[in-house]
Structure formats: structure tokens, C-alpha cells
Amino acid sequence: MSVQEYLDKHALSRKIEDAVNAAVRAKTPDPVLFISNHMKKSVPSMITKVKARQILDSRGIPTVEVDLYTNKGMFRASAPSGASSGMYEAIELRDGDKGTYLGNGVSRAVRNVNEKISEALIGMDPTLQSQIDQAMIDLDRTEKKESQLVFTRPLLHFSNLFLPLRESAFWEFFFQGELGANAILAVSMAACKAGAAEKEVPLYKHIAVLSGNTNLSLPIPAFTLLSGGKYAGNFLPVKQIMILPIGARQFEEALQMGSETYHHLKAVISKKYGTDGCSVGEDGGFAPSITSIREGLDLVKEAIGRTGYSEKLKIAIDVDATEFCIGTKYDLDFKSPNNSGQNFKSGEDMINIYKDLCADYPIVSIEDPFDKEDWEHAKHFSNLGICQVVGDDLLMSNTKRIERAVQESACNALLLKVSAIDS
Numbered sequence: 001m002s003v004q005e006y007l008d009k010h011a012l013s014r015k016i017e018d019a020v021n022a023a024v025r026a027k028t029p030d031p032v033l034f035i036s037n038h039m040k041k042s043v044p045s046m047i048t049k050v051k052a053r054q055i056l057d058s059r060g061i062p063t064v065e066v067d068l069y070t071n072k073g074m075f076r077a078s079a080p081s082g083a084s085s086g087m088y089e090a091i092e093l094r095d096g097d098k099g100t101y102l103g104n105g106v107s108r109a110v111r112n113v114n115e116k117i118s119e120a121l122i123g124m125d126p127t128l129q130s131q132i133d134q135a136m137i138d139l140d141r142t143e144k145k146e147s148q149l150v151f152t153r154p155l156l157h158f159s160n161l162f163l164p165l166r167e168s169a170f171w172e173f174f175f176q177g178e179l180g181a182n183a184i185l186a187v188s189m190a191a192c193k194a195g196a197a198e199k200e201v202p203l204y205k206h207i208a209v210l211s212g213n214t215n216l217s218l219p220i221p222a223f224t225l226l227s228g229g230k231y232a233g234n235f236l237p238v239k240q241i242m243i244l245p246i247g248a249r250q251f252e253e254a255l256q257m258g259s260e261t262y263h264h265l266k267a268v269i270s271k272k273y274g275t276d277g278c279s280v281g282e283d284g285g286f287a288p289s290i291t292s293i294r295e296g297l298d299l300v301k302e303a304i305g306r307t308g309y310s311e312k313l314k315i316a317i318d319v320d321a322t323e324f325c326i327g328t329k330y331d332l333d334f335k336s337p338n339n340s341g342q343n344f345k346s347g348e349d350m351i352n353i354y355k356d357l358c359a360d361y362p363i364v365s366i367e368d369p370f371d372k373e374d375w376e377h378a379k380h381f382s383n384l385g386i387c388q389v390v391g392d393d394l395l396m397s398n399t400k401r402i403e404r405a406v407q408e409s410a411c412n413a414l415l416l417k418v419s420a421i422d423s
Contacts, residue, residue: 015039045070045198047121047132050187052113054106057081059282062106063092064182066113068190070126072197077189079182093180109180117179117187126194129210136184218251220244222316223258225265225303226288226296227281229320235291237332239320240283241300244364247312257309265303272299291336293317293353297361304362316365317357321350322393325371347377351384358386367415368393378410388413 019038020031028034049069055078057063065078081092093112095105120135196206208216223243228236243261248254269277269288277288290296297315304313324334329344345353347370357363367390370377375394382389391411395401405411 012043015043040072043071045072045126045194047124047126047191047194050113050118050121050190052110052183052186054110061104062101064106064109064113064180064186066186066190068121068126068187068194070194070198072194075126075190075193075197077186077193079186079189081182092182106180106182109183112179112183113187117183121187121191125198126191127198129188129192129195132191133184133188136179136187140179140184220246220248221251221254221258223262224283224285225262225300226290227283227285228287228290228296229323231283232281232285232287233279234287234289235333235335236287236293236296237324237334238293238296238317239323240285240318241293241296242316242318243300243304244314244316245309245312246314246364247309257307257313261303261307261309261313264306265299268299268303268306292332293357294360297357297363301361314362314364316367316388317363318367318390318392319369320393321368321370321374322372325374328374330371347374347380351377351381354381355384355386363387365390365413367391370394372396375404375408375410379408382409382411390415 016035016039019035022038023031023034026034047068047070049067051067051069053065053067054062055065057078057080059081061081063079063081065076068075068077079092093106093109094103095101095108096103097105116139117136120139121132124132124135126132192207192210193203196203199206204216208214221244223245224240225243226236226241227239228234228241229239231239243258245254245257248257265286266278269286273288277286279287281287288299290299300315304310304315307313321330324331326334326344329346330350331339331344333339333343350369354366354369358366365388369381369389372393378389378391378394389411390413391405392415394411395405395414397416402414405414
């Protein structure tokens, strides 16, 4: 499109005249700034440039970062990257060159953004999120387009959102094909930020409109205090023990409560295990030499008691039971070098363990309490209504598995990462 064609299409001569007249009427002390702002609001925004690069994520692993430009500014987003992926989840596009970042480089995905996606999106309206996502889907020629979930809600109330969006572009852009899930996701997130800016609303409100969700509430942050499972060198079988500041009135207060509890826990661990016990796992939680879930919960409970927030803090556990499930049994000693196999538990045993833990500690949420294919015990435990039961490995951000979980009440909440990659 030539400059003259652009001027004619958007009637810029008339809009400039309107802006000048508005500045005169407003008697503004800075007419140039006033006219500039007036023009920004009157001229429809469009994507003018998309530029990607390789960066390192919090684990030091390459991922894709995108700068998306409109005539309203520049908007940046990077694709989150998980430590592992499930068989039903989207897969990121990696270079595979073992001599560079151990095969984890994303130069191919970056090139796809800069050479293919950019060309397809220039000129598009950033507020039309589904059209942007669909344009990227159309660029990819793969037949493997596993739909993935974009927006989160408690699972038992999820069907109202799930059904109308199921066939939309939002459900389809997380897949590995020619372009890469990481390339598409980073661009989509940057476009979403640009769309919110164009509408002059906070990002969360823009996403709420896109998802058709008008019942908004501020999420409660979860703070990882203890790390275990395969993410730490201790013998704690579960992946994480977290706290939830459910009594906080605003996010700032919740953040303060989480930070203070973390540091109180450090003091508790240091006193009991020495400074060596204050080393941290891959996900940032402390990893003292503890051997059981109760030992870890006792430490967290003591730390909570020191904060003065006992009535406002609750505990959550990410069990990650798939990691220590062998056949139909659960090996709670799977990290012990002297494992004798005597601590194998059945699904029924695990249910009783969780029931006892919830009775003895202020636990309100348990994630992945059973193996990813152990639907029967997950359904049984969820139906007890003892606590929130979160599906992560059970669901894998896969629409068919989410549908099944809704129908069978196998859990009552889901864990969703926008990358659709498990961590």
C-alpha cells in the first residue's frame, strides 16, 4: 500500500483537520502533543512489524521472545518453557543441534517468526486475536493440530467456557508443526498485549472479553516453600509443598505474606538442619534432607506459626504422583538408594494418606495425587470433597482429557500453562 493509498483509506487529511480543531477548542498548552494523542486514537491500529530473538528462560534454556509493533507502540512477550512435556501436549520447536545449547536452541522458531509469521500478520488489527491466531494456524501445514486450552477456570465450572471456544482458533495454536508452538505462542501473547493497549484496557480485561468471562476475580498466588520429587536432591517424594495466602485482601498483602513465610521457613530449616539444609531445588523451594511428607509439612506449619498469619495461610501440595507410580503401586521411597520396595502404596492407601494429611494440616489443595492414567482413584478422591484436586499430568492441557475429567469429575481444578508444556 502506497502512502497516498494509506492516506486515502484512513481519511487522514480530515482526521488531521479534526485534531487541529479539537486542539483549538481545548485551548491546550501543548498543541503538538494534543494533536499527536488525538491522531493515535483516531487512526486504527495495525501490526507494522514482528521481530523475534532467542533468549534464555529462568532455567537457562533458550526460548523465543517477540517484539510486536503497532502504530501505538511496541509489545513484547516470550514463550514460557517447561522442564518436561506430556505425550498429549504441544511440543516446542527446537533446533536439535547437540553442540549448541544441548540441542535446545530455538533459532528455527525465531526464523519462522521473522520470515513467515511477520509477513502474514503485518497490517492486521491487533484487537482481532482469533484472526491473528488463525492466520498463524493457516501458515502451518502440519496435520497434527492438537487443540489446547488457553483460558483458565475451576474445572467444574469450565464447560460454559470450554464448549463455545472449542472450535475457535484459541484452541488450536499450541502445536508443533512447521512453525513451532513456541514461535506461535510468543507472537500471540505479544499481539494480545497490543490488543489490550489498543482498547486502552488492562490485559486481564482484554483476555476476559476474548474468553467471554465477565465474572472476574483476583487469583491467589501460590508460593513454593519446599521442593522435592525429581526437582530436588532430598528424599521428599512429592514435588512441592506450597502456601496459599487465602486471607489476603489484595495481591500486595499476599506477596508480603508469602515472602515473610519463606524467610521464616529458612530460619526454621537452618536451626534444625544447619545452613546446608537451606539449599534450594530447581523450582526455588528449600530442599533440606527430609524423608517424608509429614516432616516437610511440620516445617511449613512451624514457619506459618511464626508469621502470625495462621488463619490466613493454607497449604497446597503438588504430589506429581506419576513420577513414583510403578504399575498400579506408588513408591514413596523411589528416591532412596536403599529402597527395599516395602513402602509401596496402593491407590486406596494413597487416598487414606491424603485424608489423614488434610485432617492434620491446613491443606486445601492437592495436585496430581495419582498417576496420569489412574482415573478411578482420582475420581474417587475428588468426589470426597476434602480439598481442591488439581489436574496437571492427568489433563496435560489436552481438550479430550479435560472433557473426560469434566464428565467424570476426576478433579475440580486444572493447572494450565499457556505454553501447553508441562513443568
